[in-house]
Amino acid sequence: xxxxxxxxxxxxxxxxxxxxxxxxxxxxxxxxxxxxxxxxxxxxxxxxxxxxxxxxxxxxxxxxxxxxxxxxxxxxxxxxxxxxxxxxxxxxxxxxxxxxxxxxxxxxxxxxxxxxxxxxxxxxxxxxxxxxxxxxxxxxxxxxxxxxxxxxxxxxxxxxxxxxxxxxxxxxxxxxxxxxxxxxxxxxxxxxxxxxxxxxxxxxxxxxxxxxxxxxxxxxxxxxxxxxxxxxxxxxxxxxxxxxxxxxxxxxxxxxxxxxxxxxxxxxxxxxxxxxxxxxxxxxxxxxxxxxxxxxxxxxxxxxxxxxxxxxxxxxxxxxxxxxxxxxxxxxxxxxxxxxxxxxxxxxxxxxxxxxxxxxxxxxxxxxxxxxxxxxxxxxxxxxxxxxxxxxxxxxxxxxxxxxxxxxxxxxxxxxxxxxxxxxxxxxxxxxxxxxxxxxxxxxxxxxxxxxxxxxxxxxxxxxxxxxxxxxxxxxxxxxxxxxxxxxxxxxxxxxxxxxxxxxxxxxxx
Amino acid sequence: xxxxxxxxxxxxxxxxxxxxxxxxxxxxxxxxxxxxxxxxxxxxxxxxxxxxxxxxxxxxxxxxxxxxxxxxxxxxxxxxxxxxxxxxxxxxxxxxxxxxxxxxxxxxxxxxxxxxxxxxxxxxxx
Amino acid sequence: xxxxxxxxxxxxxxxxxxxxxxxxxxxxxxxxxxxxxxxxxxxxxxxxxxxxxxxxxxxxxxxxxxxxxxxxxxxxxxxxxxxxxxxxxxxxxxxxxxxxxxxxxxxxxxxxxxxxxxxxxxxxxxxxxxxxxxxxxxxxxxxxxxxxxxxxxxxxxxxxxxxxxxxxxxxxxxxxxxxxxxxxxxxxxxxxxxxxxxxxxxxxxxxxxxxxxxxxxxxxxxxxxxxxxxxxxxxxxxxxxxxxxxxxxxxxxxxxxxxxxxxxxxxxxxxxxxxxxxxxxxxxxxxxxxxxxxxxxxxx
Numbered sequence: 001x002x003x004x005x006x007x008x009x010x011x012x013x014x015x016x017x018x019x020x021x022x023x024x025x026x027x028x029x030x031x032x033x034x035x036x037x038x039x040x041x042x043x044x045x046x047x048x049x050x051x052x053x054x055x056x057x058x059x060x061x062x063x064x065x066x067x068x069x070x071x072x073x074x075x076x077x078x079x080x081x082x083x084x085x086x087x088x089x090x091x092x093x094x095x096x097x098x099x100x101x102x103x104x105x106x107x108x109x110x111x112x113x114x115x116x117x118x119x120x121x122x123x124x125x126x127x128x129x130x131x132x133x134x135x136x137x138x139x140x141x142x143x144x145x146x147x148x149x150x151x152x153x154x155x156x157x158x159x160x161x162x163x164x165x166x167x168x169x170x171x172x173x174x175x176x177x178x179x180x181x182x183x184x185x186x187x188x189x190x191x192x193x194x195x196x197x198x199x200x201x202x203x204x205x206x207x208x209x210x211x212x213x214x215x216x217x218x219x220x221x222x223x224x225x226x227x228x229x230x231x232x233x234x235x236x237x238x239x240x241x242x243x244x245x246x247x248x249x250x251x252x253x254x255x256x257x258x259x260x261x262x263x264x265x266x267x268x269x270x271x272x273x274x275x276x277x278x279x280x281x282x283x284x285x286x287x288x289x290x291x292x293x294x295x296x297x298x299x300x301x302x303x304x305x306x307x308x309x310x311x312x313x314x315x316x317x318x319x320x321x322x323x324x325x326x327x328x329x330x331x332x333x334x335x336x337x338x339x340x341x342x343x344x345x346x347x348x349x350x351x352x353x354x355x356x357x358x359x360x361x362x363x364x365x366x367x368x369x370x371x372x373x374x375x376x377x378x379x380x381x382x383x384x385x386x387x388x389x390x391x392x393x394x395x396x397x398x399x400x401x402x403x404x405x406x407x408x409x410x411x412x413x414x415x416x417x418x419x420x421x422x423x424x425x426x427x428x429x430x431x432x433x434x435x436x437x438x439x440x441x442x443x444x445x446x447x448x449x450x451x452x453x454x455x456x457x458x459x460x461x462x463x464x465x466x467x468x469x470x471x472x473x474x475x476x477x478x479x480x481x482x483x484x485x486x487x488x489x490x491x492x493x494x495x496x497x498x499x500x501x502x503x504x505x506x507x508x509x510x
Numbered sequence: 511x512x513x514x515x516x517x518x519x520x521x522x523x524x525x526x527x528x529x530x531x532x533x534x535x536x537x538x539x540x541x542x543x544x545x546x547x548x549x550x551x552x553x554x555x556x557x558x559x560x561x562x563x564x565x566x567x568x569x570x571x572x573x574x575x576x577x578x579x580x581x582x583x584x585x586x587x588x589x590x591x592x593x594x595x596x597x598x599x600x601x602x603x604x605x606x607x608x609x610x611x612x613x614x615x616x617x618x619x620x621x622x623x624x625x626x627x628x629x630x631x632x633x634x635x636x
Numbered sequence: 637x638x639x640x641x642x643x644x645x646x647x648x649x650x651x652x653x654x655x656x657x658x659x660x661x662x663x664x665x666x667x668x669x670x671x672x673x674x675x676x677x678x679x680x681x682x683x684x685x686x687x688x689x690x691x692x693x694x695x696x697x698x699x700x701x702x703x704x705x706x707x708x709x710x711x712x713x714x715x716x717x718x719x720x721x722x723x724x725x726x727x728x729x730x731x732x733x734x735x736x737x738x739x740x741x742x743x744x745x746x747x748x749x750x751x752x753x754x755x756x757x758x759x760x761x762x763x764x765x766x767x768x769x770x771x772x773x774x775x776x777x778x779x780x781x782x783x784x785x786x787x788x789x790x791x792x793x794x795x796x797x798x799x800x801x802x803x804x805x806x807x808x809x810x811x812x813x814x815x816x817x818x819x820x821x822x823x824x825x826x827x828x829x830x831x832x833x834x835x836x837x838x839x840x841x842x843x844x845x846x847x848x849x850x851x852x853x854x855x856x857x858x859x860x861x862x863x864x865x866x867x868x869x870x871x872x873x874x875x876x877x878x879x880x881x882x883x884x885x886x887x888x889x890x891x892x893x894x895x896x897x898x899x900x901x902x903x904x905x906x907x908x909x910x911x912x913x914x915x916x917x918x919x920x921x922x923x924x925x926x927x928x929x930x931x932x933x934x935x936x
Contacts, residue, residue: 020873066887073757143761154772166631194724220711530705538697572746576901587730603769
């Protein structure tokens, strides 16, 4: 076995180990440690991707222990996994170093122990994300899904304000429902097949489908798993917790929760469709149509809600509902090119939503910590680089040229044309309408942000009642991190064809 | 519905009924403590379900005997036991987290009703 | 109703600040305020509309529960039959666990083989779930400004400083050694019979909680402070991760692992399972005790 095949396992275990290490280190050391581990993981996965592409090797499985597949755990890695495993820690790293991490946004009662605990939680979250990417075992996925749920809750609640607490409670309730449904689905699946590893599950399910037995149970399992993960990844009718949860933390945590955590669940769902059930079984149960409908409804509804709200962060959060709709639209459109479009948009959205929240955090700080749109007027002129990054991210989510968003919309449209006429017409119409709505609210916000200032910068002292405002945090690395994310958005457009090629190879191996 | 199937799979059916009760309590009850109880119900139901999957009549717990090793046919499968163990740990962790959140929310808003809490939170924001 | 809520809001804002300063007398005061306000609300809210809406709410809940149950039953009754020997669960996977578990894993307790050897990665994740919850509860409830070793002067007059109860003190004195010893036995016996790190750790955690209640936080803080807690959790989790990293690495690369297996049935046998059980037991014990301490006083 070539040495580089150890990288996935090493990065996973390194993240888990650093969680424990960060827990005992003092805050400064734990900060440095966690950031460097994230960088190392990203670099390692990039190296892995390089080797996979150079040797033109197929996907490989890696035994987690001394026992081969149906008995022991295993992880599996192909081009797609390596690509995502390089991007996710990178985005997380950017989010952590750039946006006023735990220090400034944190409310009263910060003690240094809290910071180390938070770094430990971030390491656990990245381990869980890596596990969702690599794991080839359904039950391992469930365990790490729970780690993601808990750590994301900690990130949401970190600020400790009443609003954050309430948001975290709503988030937890919905996510626990999701976990419960998912776990029941896994338990039923185990009852039907006696396996937990994906390949073996697939073989058993195939045999069941061919023999025509237990069809009702299979449909129920598919529904349980889809709705469980749909709730957790904020698919449209289950999105009620999103606007609060994505807008009540500090910028870093908002960025991480909105751009990475939901992606982990979506990836897991795609994996289950592709590797466990097989796309034929999914088609046979008409789940794809349901996903299409929900996705399209979410695209419209999320954008409408974003237009209606006057709160800067909530608007960004609502736009997530719409963007998650795009990803599910791709999944609903079908296994090959639809998946490709979904994954492409997943990457674009991870970059741009993180950038949107981080740059938005800087803009808010420039405006004195205000939350509603009107008081942000002129903020971008005070911090042009943050304003520029925000605008770029908004362009990407709208789908303007020179950003990856255009490519994913084109891909989605193209794939829709291969379907029957009503489906294609509906998808194209919804795509056009949703783009229009995106333009509406992003353009409005951008105009407010860039508008010439009416009054000089707001008085230094905020009003008495408001929570303590960020004391103009200085983060030397924050501009490079935002720049990196912005570069990512541009590169998804400029390097779209090699990226798509890699995704295609990855999907063949998936 | 098929009554015979219901009788044959009565343990699973009981687990499912519990699961449904827990799920709706978690979702629809407004009291935070009751929500947590609902969550515990739901998880316990899944454990009951998992345990019943592994059960086979006439077999014992999978602990070997050193002096006279018994054949594999004497034991039930160890996998459901392991899965239930994992599930219990997860459930304990989540319950602790939910209770901690509830404590903080009660200290802040002096109520356990989620509707009221959300209402107050919205007001606080304005 | 509106005025009521306004008053609530004012009172909660008033208390928002002292909340973080942890005067423990404030605790009682707040509680009283809460009760008084609840009475007020009961008096004001006992009107018809509220009762009707509650009724509607409840009936919707019942209907939803019935719907969920029926949908699930519809699918579940299609499953393989309960308790039969030829179910799909009885396949080559569990057969190997049962047949060769004793030789391959070395533990007499075949479940311990499965969770700590065959499928150890799941269990590693599982102890980290506990760790994640513990970190989050610390974030939510830990209140003192990180004076690690000592209990703050305010804390000594803590709510648990009840007049020492002779029954509790004597009972704890008698029971605690037995409970802790029993917990240790369960952990160390985990590969030889029913037991293991999770159950043993929970028993030990319960013993520590009893001890804390009987001795008071100050005396238990002398040997179990927040610093000890952090170090114990760190030691256990990092040992777990490192030893499993070694065994995954050697397993996947087909290298010899150099870990002696021992004879099955002896106390020092089953390779890594015994040390892992101890590590898991430590994590579980610390977390259980930590949860209790954080809930009770906001510090460990």
